Amino acid sequence: MATAVLLSGGVDSSVALGLCRERGVEDITCFYLKIWLEDDLAFLGRCPWEEDLSFARKVCDRFGVPLEVVPLQREYFDRVVRYTLDELRAGRTPSPDIFCNQRVKFGAFLEAVGDSFDRVVTGHYGRVEERADRRALLRAVDPVKDQTYFLSHLRADQVGRTELPLGGFEKREVRDFARRFGLPNHDRRDSQGICFLGKLRFDDFVRANLGERPGEIREAETGRRLGEHRGHWFHTIGQRRGLKLGEGPWFVVAKDIERNVVLVSHQERLSEHGRRAFRVEDAHWIHAPPATSELLVRVRHSPQIDHARLRPLGEGAFEVEIDRADTGLAPGQFAVFYDGDECIGGARIA
Secondary structure: OOEEEEOOOOHHHHHHHHHHHHOOOOOEEEEEEEOOOHHHHHHHOOOOHHHHHHHHHHHHHHHOOOEEEEEOHHHHHHHHHHHHHHHHHOOOOOOHHHHHHHHHHHHHHHHHHOOOOOEEEOOOOOEEEEOOOOEEEEOOOOOOOOOHHHHOOOOHHHHHOEEOHHHHOOHHHHHHHHHHOOOOOOOOOOOOOOOOOOOOOHHHHHHHHHOOOOEEEEEOOOOOEEEEEOOHHHOOOOOOOOOOOOOOOEEEEEEEOOOOEEEEEEHHHHHHHOEEEEEEEEEEEOOOOOOOOEEEEEOOOOOOOEEEEEEEEEOOEEEEEEEEEEOOOOOOOEEEEEEOOEEEEEEEEO
């Protein structure tokens, strides 16, 4: 069985490769997907793709497997970056890592290699197991590292070719594997932030593409003017960073896009803006729509999982009710649904 391993240069994907070798997988080719936008964004700072590629090569040398570099910058820009900028411009909160997986790592990459490989291995924290009629995407045992939120828009055929060796381990165990395998990146820090930016600041990327559009920051309850923002696209619902307001903490609770006003609430009144019910649209189901209305849901990438009740509204839209009031529900973010430990799909918060 021919196996492709997506190698980023980080410890997780490197351990995934090591576990494949330890389990006796022989026919392996590693691939480094070059999606950094370093040519267009070099003026913003250092993109570390050359360092990542260097580590990837060292890891492949350690295990004696070939490494190929697949350039996918244009595909990434067209399929992920354009979506991100469009969502920000419209005042919504994008989830680019969801579409990075669906459209690039398991999309453009598979289009590039065709049917040459039976399995694609990644360092994501999740599990894929055979069920009676399907290969199911399951939550990882480590609730903090679980990444099924970002894999929720894979199609059934993509899940069918996926192997996730790390899903049964906690992060500390993965680090132990890295040391035992003698990996050159065993103590390398995990990457943070959006995958195509690397170490570049998200605000710098947004400013370079959308510019600035100053507007007012107002208190949601009173309409009182508190300050000024540099563009509503720098702020999302639930955010407190970057507001630069005194007598806080203050949190973004809404945005008036037409008036270019960011609305905030003080922590003392933040609970007034919590919601237990919300609408989602453009639902995507990995295999089929759920047979039950009682599910579990994540409304952002975090260990927090809520009990949810779904009511169909037609054309891929649902009303969702959860057991607690959430003050950070942002249009454009995704609600990801689980039937027990199985990730079954997700939908965009309207």
